[in-house]
Amino acid sequence: MAPDMPNYTLLTRQLEALLDDRDWLINAAQTCAFIMQQVPELNWAGFYLQRQPELLTLGPFQGKPACNPIPFSKGVCGGAARSRQTQRIDDVHAIADHIACDAASNSELVVPILRQGTLWGVLDLDSPRHGRFDEVDQAGIEALVEVFNARTDLPDFLSSH
Secondary structure (H helix, E strand, C coil), rough: CCEEECHHHHHHHHHHHHHHCCHHHHHHHHHHHHHHHHCCCCCCEEEEEECCCCCCEEEEEEEEECCCCCCCCCHHHHHHHHHHCCCCCCHHHHHCCCCCCCCCCCEEEEEEEEEEEEEEEEEEEEECCCCCHHHHHHHHHHHHHHHHHHCCCCCCCHCCC
């Protein structure tokens, strides 16, 4: 493992210990702060939530102010929401419908969060370095999302509309 490479096994255990409350807002805020602190070369880490059908709205995050809202039809976050598949993009500027919230962002990793088969939201990570995220990062961040999901009571935003 490269010295600047996060130890995701250790980070998973640390996040499990950190998330000792089932409250979604506390856990989302803690997860963003934890990832931003522990994973090198990020300039943004945050959640977008599906609070209305086919639309992502900004949730807790770390970094510069962000774009809001994001329709499922646009950008890397929208692609993750539509497909319910992790999106790992080496060069966001090569994506035709990329939403440039921060011009300094060059690569992106977006992991969908499912609650009982319904998309609850996505975890979005941005980096100023092209090709920042590899398969190890993807698996590691997906494991952290699993911890968040298992330790959090996720509200059903869509049923309240």
